[in-house]
Amino acid sequence: MIRLAAVQMEPRFGDVAANLRKARELITSVKADLFVLPELFNTGYLFRDRQETASFAEPFPEGETPGFILDLSAQTGAVIVGGFAERSRDGRIFNSAVMADQGRLLGCYRKIHLFDREKQWFDPADRPARVLESSAGRLGPMICFDWIFPETARALALSGAQILVHAANLVMPYCQDAMITRCLENGVFAVTANRIGTDQRQSGSITFTGRSQITGRRGERLAQASLDREEVIIAEIHPALADDKMVNRANHLLRDRRPAFYGHL
Ligand code: ACM
Numbered sequence: 001m002i003r004l005a006a007v008q009m010e011p012r013f014g015d016v017a018a019n020l021r022k023a024r025e026l027i028t029s030v031k032a033d034l035f036v037l038p039e040l041f042n043t044g045y046l047f048r049d050r051q052e053t054a055s056f057a058e059p060f061p062e063g064e065t066p067g068f069i070l071d072l073s074a075q076t077g078a079v080i081v082g083g084f085a086e087r088s089r090d091g092r093i094f095n096s097a098v099m100a101d102q103g104r105l106l107g108c109y110r111k112i113h114l115f116d117r118e119k120q121w122f123d124p125a126d127r128p129a130r131v132l133e134s135s136a137g138r139l140g141p142m143i144c145f146d147w148i149f150p151e152t153a154r155a156l157a158l159s160g161a162q163i164l165v166h167a168a169n170l171v172m173p174y175c176q177d178a179m180i181t182r183c184l185e186n187g188v189f190a191v192t193a194n195r196i197g198t199d200q201r202q203s204g205s206i207t208f209t210g211r212s213q214i215t216g217r218r219g220e221r222l223a224q225a226s227l228d229r230e231e232v233i234i235a236e237i238h239p240a241l242a243d244d245k246m247v248n249r250a251n252h253l254l255r256d257r258r259p260a261f262y263g264h265l
Contacts, residue, residue, distance in 0.1 A: 005032035010197035013044030037082035045201035057087035074103030109141035137239030157186035162242035183220035
């Protein structure tokens with residue numbers, strides 16, 4: 001049995017030190033084997049333009065935020081996943097999530113499906129998502145809007161993911177319900193860690209929808225957070241149950257697919 005945790009928080013735009021402090025406080029307040037923090041938890045979301053995004057971007061793995069995640073994973077003996085703006089060696093900027101396990105870096109996922117103005121602030125991923133072996137199970141990384149493309153979760157399930165680790169800054173109300181279907185149709189667990197609050201900038205404002213959610217492999221809502229409070233929600237699961245893809249005696253979620261009829265996907 002392992003304990004999954006979604007860390008729901010309200011980042012203060014641009015105050016990286018305060019945001020890292022808050023993330024540490026929330027994570028060290030409970031015991032779990034895997035913690036997922038929101039997308040861009042260290043900086044906030046509503047950048048003015050690409051130049052401002054670049055000013056907050058950090059290299060992987062040398063940057064302050066990857067180092068913070070790594071140290072915290074060593075301190076807690078857990079897997080920790082958190083979103084940050086990543087600057088690559090050739091100067092591109094990605095909306096990324098760093099993953100570390102008990103003091104070992106697992107990797108860095110670059111968001112594949114950029115949402116709305118993110119297309120101005122970031123470069124889209126230049127590589128597929130990889131499933132990562134960890135002490136809490138096989139992890140499939142996703143960031144926020146990746147949820148609306150069912151191919152994302154399907155590809156991760158086909159690669160053996162047991163738990164979707166989903167760092168989010170959701171602004172539409174549909175994702176939490178959609179994750180029920182993503183989990184059901186792929187037989188996987190998911191930890192969707194959303195943020196709360198409003199990023200208020202001169203250029204406008206954007207409000208996030210909370211209700212972080214841990215979803216079971218049969219589409220059960222195992223835990224759900226509030227709309228407007230910083231909190232950590234927990235669910236206990238057996239990751240190996242995600243390896244059983246039988247729906248009934250006759251049907252297997254992956255083997256019963258008929259790709260010959262939808263090869264254009
Ligand atoms: C989103 O992808 N942050 C909505």
